[in-house]
Amino acid sequence: MVKPETLHAVLNAKTVSVVGASSNPDKTGYQVLKNILDAGYQGRIYPINLKAESILDINCYPSLLDVPEDLDLVVIVVPAAAVPEVMQQAADKNARGAVIISGGFREIGNVELENEVMGIANAHDIAVIGPNCQGINYTPNKLCACWPLLTKRGGMAVIAQSGTIGATMGGWAEDEEIGFSALLALGNKSGVGEIELLDYFASDEETKVIALNIEGVKDGRAFIKTAKSALSKKPVVVLKPGRTRKGAEAAQSHTKSIAGSDKVFEAVCKQTGLIRAEGICEFYDYSKILSMLDAPLGRRMLVITSSGGSGILAADTAEDLGIELKQLSTDIKDRLKEILPNQCVVSNPLDLTGDATANRYMQALDVAITSEVIDCILVIFGDPVHKASDVVRDISSRTDKPIVVAFLGGGDVEKEEVLLMHQAGIPAFPTPERAVRAIGALLKKKNY
Amino acid sequence: MVKPETLHAVLNAKTVSVVGASSNPDKTGYQVLKNILDAGYQGRIYPINLKAESILDINCYPSLLDVPEDLDLVVIVVPAAAVPEVMQQAADKNARGAVIISGGFREIGNVELENEVMGIANAHDIAVIGPNCQGINYTPNKLCACWPLLTKRGGMAVIAQSGTIGATMGGWAEDEEIGFSALLALGNKSGVGEIELLDYFASDEETKVIALNIEGVKDGRAFIKTAKSALSKKPVVVLKPGRTRKGAEAAQSHTKSIAGSDKVFEAVCKQTGLIRAEGICEFYDYSKILSMLDAPLGRRMLVITSSGGSGILAADTAEDLGIELKQLSTDIKDRLKEILPNQCVVSNPLDLTGDATANRYMQALDVAITSEVIDCILVIFGDPVHKASDVVRDISSRTDKPIVVAFLGGGDVEKEEVLLMHQAGIPAFPTPERAVRAIGALLKKKNY
Numbered sequence: 028m029v030k031p032e033t034l035h036a037v038l039n040a041k042t043v044s045v046v047g048a049s050s051n052p053d054k055t056g057y058q059v060l061k062n063i064l065d066a067g068y069q070g071r072i073y074p075i076n077l078k079a080e081s082i083l084d085i086n087c088y089p090s091l092l093d094v095p096e097d098l099d100l101v102v103i104v105v106p107a108a109a110v111p112e113v114m115q116q117a118a119d120k121n122a123r124g125a126v127i128i129s130g131g132f133r134e135i136g137n138v139e140l141e142n143e144v145m146g147i148a149n150a151h152d153i154a155v156i157g158p159n160c161q162g163i164n165y166t167p168n169k170l171c172a173c174w175p176l177l178t179k180r181g182g183m184a185v186i187a188q189s190g191t192i193g194a195t196m197g198g199w200a201e202d203e204e205i206g207f208s209a210l211l212a213l214g215n216k217s218g219v220g221e222i223e224l225l226d227y228f229a230s231d232e233e234t235k236v237i238a239l240n241i242e243g244v245k246d247g248r249a250f251i252k253t254a255k256s257a258l259s260k261k262p263v264v265v266l267k268p269g270r271t272r273k274g275a276e277a278a279q280s281h282t283k284s285i286a287g288s289d290k291v292f293e294a295v296c297k298q299t300g301l302i303r304a305e306g307i308c309e310f311y312d313y314s315k316i317l318s319m320l321d322a323p324l325g326r327r328m329l330v331i332t333s334s335g336g337s338g339i340l341a342a343d344t345a346e347d348l349g350i351e352l353k354q355l356s357t358d359i360k361d362r363l364k365e366i367l368p369n370q371c372v373v374s375n376p377l378d379l380t381g382d383a384t385a386n387r388y389m390q391a392l393d394v395a396i397t398s399e400v401i402d403c404i405l406v407i408f409g410d411p412v413h414k415a416s417d418v419v420r421d422i423s424s425r426t427d428k429p430i431v432v433a434f435l436g437g438g439d440v441e442k443e444e445v446l447l448m449h450q451a452g453i454p455a456f457p458t459p460e461r462a463v464r465a466i467g468a469l470l471k472k473k474n475y
Numbered sequence: 476m477v478k479p480e481t482l483h484a485v486l487n488a489k490t491v492s493v494v495g496a497s498s499n500p501d502k503t504g505y506q507v508l509k510n511i512l513d514a515g516y517q518g519r520i521y522p523i524n525l526k527a528e529s530i531l532d533i534n535c536y537p538s539l540l541d542v543p544e545d546l547d548l549v550v551i552v553v554p555a556a557a558v559p560e561v562m563q564q565a566a567d568k569n570a571r572g573a574v575i576i577s578g579g580f581r582e583i584g585n586v587e588l589e590n591e592v593m594g595i596a597n598a599h600d601i602a603v604i605g606p607n608c609q610g611i612n613y614t615p616n617k618l619c620a621c622w623p624l625l626t627k628r629g630g631m632a633v634i635a636q637s638g639t640i641g642a643t644m645g646g647w648a649e650d651e652e653i654g655f656s657a658l659l660a661l662g663n664k665s666g667v668g669e670i671e672l673l674d675y676f677a678s679d680e681e682t683k684v685i686a687l688n689i690e691g692v693k694d695g696r697a698f699i700k701t702a703k704s705a706l707s708k709k710p711v712v713v714l715k716p717g718r719t720r721k722g723a724e725a726a727q728s729h730t731k732s733i734a735g736s737d738k739v740f741e742a743v744c745k746q747t748g749l750i751r752a753e754g755i756c757e758f759y760d761y762s763k764i765l766s767m768l769d770a771p772l773g774r775r776m777l778v779i780t781s782s783g784g785s786g787i788l789a790a791d792t793a794e795d796l797g798i799e800l801k802q803l804s805t806d807i808k809d810r811l812k813e814i815l816p817n818q819c820v821v822s823n824p825l826d827l828t829g830d831a832t833a834n835r836y837m838q839a840l841d842v843a844i845t846s847e848v849i850d851c852i853l854v855i856f857g858d859p860v861h862k863a864s865d866v867v868r869d870i871s872s873r874t875d876k877p878i879v880v881a882f883l884g885g886g887d888v889e890k891e892e893v894l895l896m897h898q899a900g901i902p903a904f905p906t907p908e909r910a911v912r913a914i915g916a917l918l919k920k921k922n923y
Contacts (some may be wrong), residue, residue, distance in 0.1 A: 055830070130762030130828065135818045161829065175859055175886030189784025190829055191857030193905075268784060273800055274791035280820045306788060306908040307883070313776065322502035332828065335729030336637025336716060339690065340754060343722035352721055370583045372728045380578065381638055383504070409639030411623055435755070436642035438623030458643075460754040 029154040029219050036155050036211065037124030038165040040099035041070040043172065044091060044120075046113050047104035047129075048074030050082045055128060056104040057082070058174050059162060065163075066171035072115040073098070091116035096120045096381040104164065107131030110158070111143045118151035125218075126172055128156035133215050134159050145217050153218075159275045160214025161190025166199065166207060167221045167233050172330045173210065181206025182235030182318035186221060188213045192240045192307060193268065199311050199402045204449045205318070208233040213241075220245065222253045229257035237263045238314040242278040243287065247295075254299045262472050264302045266310040267292060280471035302471045312461055313468035316454045320429045323403035327351045328463075329395055330376035333411025337435065340375030341405055341459035346469040353400040354378070362394045376407075385414040392418065396426045403466060407433045407459055411440035416447035423453055429469065431455075433462035477667050478603040482675045485572030485602050486613040488547035488854070489518040491620065492539060492568075494561050495577075496522030497603045498530045503576060504552040505530070506622050507610060512627045514619035515614075525738065540562035546570045550610065550620045553580030558887035559591045573666075574825065575606035576618055581663050582607050591666050597656055601666075608662025609638025611704070612645065614655060615681050621658065629654025630683030630766035632676040634662045634669060634683035640688045640714065640755060647759050650895045651765070656681040661689075670701045685711045686762040690715035690733060695743075702747045710765045711921045712750045713760040715740055752920045760909055761916035764902045768877045770920035775799045776911075778824035781831040782857025785883065786824030789853055789907035796915040800824070801848040810842045824855075833862040840866065843874035844874045851914060855907055857886035864895035871901055877917065879903075881910035910916045 043063065046278045049056035060074055061083055072085055073094045079087045088094050091101065101117040105109055109131050117125050125148060132141035141158065156163055162173025165181040171191075177197040182206070187193030190212040197210045208231065211224060221241055228234045237257060244250045245418065255261055269278035270289045296303045302317070304310035328350050332338040342352055352375045355363070361374045367387065372378035379387050379393065388406065396405065404422075408415045415434070423430045432448055432455035434441045447453045456462035491511065497504035508522055509531060520533055521542045524813065527535045530592070536542050539549065539561065549565040551558055554579050565573050573596060580589035589606065596603045604611055610621025614628040621638075625645040635641030638660040645658045655661045656679065659672060670690055676682045685705060692698045705711055717726035744751045750765070752758035775796050780786040793800055800823045803811070811821045815835065820826035825843065827835050843852065852870075856863045863882070872877045880896055880903035882889045893903040904910035 044871075077828055084908075127907045130830070175884075187784075189782055189857075191782030191884035192784050194858075194886075197888055198884060198889075203666075240784065242784065266789035268791055271791045271794035274787050277783075277787040277790040277822075277824050280822050281787060281826060293707045306792075308908070334637055334639035336635075336688065336690065336727075339716035339722050339725040339729060342725040343716055343719045344754075346719035346721045368830050370578050374725075374728050376725050378729065382578070409637075410642075436623075436639035436646065438625075438642075438646055441646075458755045460756070 031121045033154045043100045044073040045102045046075040062171045062176045072077040102126045116149040124134045124154040126156045130159040155218025157214035161212035177201045183207040184209040184234040186224045187240040225257045229260045236317040238405045240266045258300045264313045266304045316465040325402035327402045329379045329401040332407035344460045344463035388418045392422045403429045411437040415425035415444045420451045435457045481602045491548045492521040493550045494523040495682035510619045510624045515617045550574045562595040572602040575603045578607040580606045603666025605662035609660035625649045627654035631655040632682040633656040633686045635670045635688040673705045677708045684765040688714045712761045714752045760913045764913040769898045770912040772848035775850045777849040778857035785907045792908045823892045836866045840870045855881045859885040863892045881907045
């Protein structure tokens with residue numbers, strides 16, 4: 028078991044070496060070094076390359092042993108056969124961790140080579156991430172030792188069996204200006220696995236939610252125990268492909284994972300409180316909302332919309348999930364009817380109709396948040412509503428009820444306003460269905 | 476019933492008037508006029524405004540009667556009470572159609588006013604779109620008489636009860652460079668309804684797929700008959716919110732539609748071949764793939780991926796939908812093993828692993844398309860694969876099997892390559908699940 032203090036030292040590394048750094052832009056050894064630089068890493072960087080004097084204007088060294096100081100983290104991209112020697116050198120430089128991006132180990136049958144590498148690492152308490160992985164990214168340390176280049180700091184820690192799924196989560200979080208605290212690819216997970224990482228990020232103050240993508244679990248009992256402990260501190264969303272017979276077969280080919288019975292895993296989720304995502308979209312949406320909002324106190328939702336059709340879709344999805352659309356009290360309805368134009372439908376969904384402005388939303392929300400029969404509010408902007416973000420920011424600051432947004436059909440105005448909402452900590456989704464499903468996940472959040 | 480030749484004249488209007496044009500950028504009467512101009516409309520435009528001499532540098536007229544020629548299309552954004560007079564003037568100018576964006580009619584109880592307007596329109600064979608709608612957009616005529624501004628020409632005709640759902644479809648199609656032939660908002664559908672439009676777009680050569688969003692059907696028997704007839708010519712995707720009790724209630728508040736039993740509608744879809752979308756995302760994805768590809772000859776899919784995890788998700792979704800992942804023949808497998816590096820998993824999914832380049836995809840696909848046990852191919856790019864679009868374009872040109880792409884985790888490379896694929900007529904989706912569900916819809920397409 029890798030200790031939390033070791034992981035802490037690795038993620039917060041002050042000195043990093045890239046072994047197998049390259050000046051060829053097509054090579055991983057170039058991309059990783061470049062991403063570390065471009066992400067604005069503030070520590071010291073030591074590229075290792077037998078021949079080059081410098082790469083990307085950074086002084087190179089022929090071997091780790093030539094580096095003039097000890098190293099916190101060694102990132103390894105050399106061919107598999109050379110990794111044991113590099114690991115020995117890393118030990119000699121008192122490295123705390125090694126990210127082995129190189130493939131060619133257990134995943135293609137080279138079990139002995141992997142064992143040799145792990146033997147050296149374990150003897151020297153070096154935390155190994157990988158081998159055969161896409162690297163790590165820890166935004167509080169501006170350490171992007173992976174690809175693609177992603178830098179936006181946020182509250183989501185993504186632990187991903189699949190480098191692609193991790194990169195997808197990070198990429199969407201970056202595009203949407205939600206950000207993430209960490210992205211970690213597990214690869215062959217011969218050193219650090221989901222158990223240590225769950226445990227670590229449960230206590231990491233930068234992290235509000237853990238997004239865990241696994242294909243199988245090595246030690247079921249330990250997993251349940253760690254998941255329970257983590258879930259006592261913060262929400263954990265899990266994406267576990269291999270639900271079906273064909274999917275499970277593919278998982279076994281991929282990482283030699285035994286997917287196990289999906290029914291058993293589903294029961295584990297229920298028992299522990301793990302929030303299961305159906306696919307990549309939900310994995311992202313659930314992690315996003317859970318990183319931004321506290322759970323509502325109950326299942327009663329008010330829908331306010333400028334789009335009648337979108338309100339109906341929200342109502343359909345809510346009913347699927349057992350989220351209630353209660354009618355507002357007569358008193359509240361009367362107050363709404365007084366201030367709203369007569370084409371508005373004062374009901375739940377509350378339809379402000381297609382010519383609704385930010386001002387009309389504000390007036391309606393001002394009244395609606397005083398209702399005692401609602402626990403959360405879904406605000407649907409179904410048109411290019413200018414200053415929509417001002418409204419939800421203001422309302423959010425004046426109520427404890429979570430405010431969630433769906434924004435669609437709004438062209439360029441939508442694109443701008445959604446980013447402003449995210450910057451203000453209010454999650455916005457591109458369809459009412461996705462917003463309501465995210466609220467369904469938020470309802471599974473405990474009070475921490 | 477509005478005749479097809481009337482609809483043809485409206486969509487291909489050579490002269491358009493905007494009654495209620497405004498110089499105030501916050502007004503619909505400004506936005507619609509501006510969008511008609513900005514979309515590059517080639518016909519003659521006549522803004523009507525009592526006071527202004529010109530708006531947006533276009534000469535204004537105080538009334539329709541002052542326009543110096545007959546009009547094909549009149550777009551109306553004045554208050555409801557003024558619409559009967561405008562409709563009479565439109566009749567005097569021999570208008571073929573009127574798009575009534577103005578609200579304030581049947582939807583708020585003003586049934587008589589709406590009947591008065593329709594009485595004039597029907598007496599003069601004027602095709603009315605609306606009232607209370609978001610307008611129309613027909614890209615072959617560069618006629619964007621609605622909002623937001625959307626101009627990209629493509630094969631999807633969107634007929635939308637909800638202006639927002641229509642605008643969302645159009646917006647996504649524009650962003651993804653898929654485009655659309657038409658966007659039509661139904662509004663109160665007192666004139667033109669889904670029956671006429673289904674019938675019209677079934678024969679419109681610009682349209683490859685009809686995307687129909689309805690909340691209820693007025694005449695069930697006529698709908699089934701028209702749907703069957705349309706489906707004998709091209710695929711029709713349908714999004715009908717109001718599946719649930721709460722959703723149906725909301726639909727009734729919205730458009731006074733009787734949603735009817737969802738089971739009955741589901742049976743109608745099965746009987747007629749209507750392809751039902753579960754939500755807005757699927758409405759778009761299904762319409763997109765159906766506008767671009769012909770149906771595969773069978774249900775056997777090969778998955779080629781650089782991301783093992785994504786391949787498993789594709790396999791899961793395929794099994795959900797009864798899409799088969801057959802194993803390749805020994806002969807094909809042997810040929811693949813010869814050319815691929817030994818970390819690749821030669822199976823179905825065929826995993827080219829994370830360092831796969833465009834060249835490796837090309838080599839693998841070259842062999843794979845010769846297989847006799849596959850009817851379509853899902854190519855998953857799970858990394859920033861440069862020139863990915865070159866590969867799928869080349870392969871698509873050499874096989875009749877539909878090639879569908881999922882691209883994720885690819886950062887900026889992904890964004891560029893996806894647009895290049897769309898320009899080449901190859902649909903790319905942001906997750907494997909969405910891609911496989913879209914293939915599920917494609918399998919419902921008939922041979923036309």
